[in-house]
Amino acid sequence: MSGGADDDEGIAADWVQGEQDALERAYRRWSGLVHGLSRRAVGPDDADDVTQAVFVSAWRGRATYDPQAGPLGAWLVGITRRRIADHLRTRRRHPVAEPSPDEGVDSDGWSQADSADLLTIYEELERIGDPQRRIILLAYVEDLTQREIAERLNLPLGTVKTHTNRTLARLRTLLGGEG
Template sequence: MTAPDDAIAAAWVRGEEGALEQAYHRWGGLVHGLARRAVGADSADDVSQQVFVSAWRGRATYDPSQGPLGAWLVGITRRRIADHLRARPRLAEVPADPATLEPERGEWSEMDRDDLLAVYEELERIGDPQRRIVLLAHVQGLTHPEIAELVQLPLGTVKSHLTRTIARLRTRMGGDR
């Protein structure tokens, strides 16, 4: 079982042995998913590795009072993705599979990458269980009853979390998506 987010962040700040592994276990999937959608499956591993190497080397710049470690890692992910895209030759081929650029289903499939990254960053700030419920519904496309069963919460609670979190994201993102 993964340590709580604040425990991982505290270990990260102290530079404890195992903190990088715990952070990777907790947020590696998010970082890799963002990288995969932005730069394609072929480059996602490299970008993800760059994110965690950069984050670990720059861990002294992380300030837990400014936000959660996951949001900080998403910010680094955004910069590494931008670096990767700038470094690509101008005439590089666009990945042939459009599914590598966008979520497979859900209302976010029409968003551009910058907006999608901003949403993920906000979700990291919001935290669980709301973050998980929104991702299960709008990225993985699960139904409300499927989510309720998976997260072991009543269906009404899942629906309430989802409605409030989407409204909160719309307000924070400054638009009606």
């Protein structure tokens, strides 16, 4: 491993320097997020291809990443959005099957609009940073209670509640809901 730590900032610093193992470390850290967003937007069959395209594109364009503009994870989510959009445009130009009555809705009942909202949420969570990001992901991805989150993160319960409420209000506003 290069000189940097395996935390987000260490990976980002090595990414900027073009360290050889930075791509592998970034992939370990964010591939689950990228793949999950891709799977939700393009389906399980194409998610691997989109995920690979995201990391190849990100590494090739690493000189355009500016740590002052935001975290590496948020930058990767932005690239994910573009690769998903590219993939969906290509799919529309070269359809493989007749459109179904539920066109735009995947097998889990998610529409492309829902997927775009999900991408926006994850992008904002990456921008917000920790501990808010971790609290929301633990609550809504791992389905932990606020008390369990407080114990896991070694934070006071009131802090977890405050971060949850403020972050959810921020996300509601971002998505055009009432703050």
